[in-house]
Amino acid sequence: MAVLQRPTPGKVPESTQPEPEVAAFTAFIKQLFDALGTSLTRYAARVNRDKGSVSRYFNGLRIAPKDFVDELIRQVADLTGNPVTDEVRAQAHQLRLEALRVRNASQHELEQLRESLGAAERELHLASVRERALLRALEAAEDHTHQAEQRYRQLESDWAIARYASGSTTLDIYARPDGADELRDEILSLKAEVEALRIELSRAQALKHATEEQCVRLEARLLAAEAALQSERARSRSQAIAELSTAGPEVRPDLQIVHRCISVDVKSVSGSGLVRVG
Numbered sequence: 001m002a003v004l005q006r007p008t009p010g011k012v013p014e015s016t017q018p019e020p021e022v023a024a025f026t027a028f029i030k031q032l033f034d035a036l037g038t039s040l041t042r043y044a045a046r047v048n049r050d051k052g053s054v055s056r057y058f059n060g061l062r063i064a065p066k067d068f069v070d071e072l073i074r075q076v077a078d079l080t081g082n083p084v085t086d087e088v089r090a091q092a093h094q095l096r097l098e099a100l101r102v103r104n105a106s107q108h109e110l111e112q113l114r115e116s117l118g119a120a121e122r123e124l125h126l127a128s129v130r131e132r133a134l135l136r137a138l139e140a141a142e143d144h145t146h147q148a149e150q151r152y153r154q155l156e157s158d159w160a161i162a163r164y165a166s167g168s169t170t171l172d173i174y175a176r177p178d179g180a181d182e183l184r185d186e187i188l189s190l191k192a193e194v195e196a197l198r199i200e201l202s203r204a205q206a207l208k209h210a211t212e213e214q215c216v217r218l219e220a221r222l223l224a225a226e227a228a229l230q231s232e233r234a235r236s237r238s239q240a241i242a243e244l245s246t247a248g249p250e251v252r253p254d255l256q257i258v259h260r261c262i263s264v265d266v267k268s269v270s271g272s273g274l275v276r277v278g
Contacts, residue, residue, distance in 0.1 A: 018060035025099035026060040028092060032072050033058065036079055047071055063100050066111070069093070106229045113225055117218040124215055127208035134201040141197055145190040152183045 018026065036043065040058070044051040049068070057064035069092050077084045101108040159180075 019099070019102045021095075021098040021102045022060045022063070025063070025095040026058060028095050029064060029069060029072060030058050032076050032092075035076050043075075047075075060099075063096065063103050066093070066096065069096055106225070106232065110222070110225050110229060113218060113222040117215065117222055120211060120215045120218055124208065124211040127204060127211050131201065131204045131208055134197060134204055138194065138197040138201055141190060141194045145187060145194055148183060148187045148190055152180065152187060155180055155183060 017023075033043065038046075040055060041051055044054045047054075047068075053062070054068075056062040057068060073084045073089060073092060097108060097111065100111065
């Protein structure tokens with residue numbers, strides 16, 4: 001009995017030559033795999049993945065997910081005893097994104113948005129940490145300035161009382177108590193430090209505010225892209241079921257089985273966190 005075949009996003013028929021970007025990516029991960037010196041069956045068992053899925057990743061029939069690539073890199077690093085360089089890791093991820101872009105544009109957009117939002121969130125965290133550190137430094141500098149000014153006023157007060165008690169009748173308007181000049185210089189230095197910290201804090205708060213706005217914009221775009229992809233998959237599922245429902249008996253499979261099979265992609269995307277459910 002013939003069954004209608006519908007293309008699955010991110011997958012190509014086995015007879016089709018992969019796109020150049022996909023070929024470059026699969027060649028790269030196959031090179032990593034070859035360094036392990038093991039069979040496909042044993043590697044699939046080692047990473048607890050279906051052998052057929054792993055084979056399709058290496059043949060370019062499906063784009064390997066990011067966690068598969070990261071695990072492959074880790075396996076190579078463990079075997080050789082040498083950590084994989086950041087350049088190699090970045091090259092692997094870039095090649096994967098290029099392959100995903102030509103094979104599944106919607107998924108590529110989601111991953112790009114997720115990476116951008118993740119980077120913005122990390123930048124926001126660092127900006128918040130810097131803001132708190134500057135606030136503590138400013139409070140400490142202001143406290144030190146206040147204490148120095150109190151010492152200066154006390155020094156002048158003690159000096160004036162001492163002169164009065166000594167019965168001195170000579171008024172010297174240029175006379176200064178011992179240590180007053182040094183203390184005054186310390187106060188001026190502390191005030192300059194306070195001002196510099198205030199300026200730096202203002203800049204840090206402006207950067208934090210801008211990063212917060214960027215996170216909000218990226219989150220909105222990500223939510224919209226997730227909703228669009230979910231709607232697209234739902235339409236494809238409904239269209240496939242409708243086409244199969246109107247097909248002749250010789251090409252009409254069990255619709256419950258078809259419905260479950262078509263739902264796999266949507267559930268897998270939801271389970272990976274790429275689509276918000278509910």
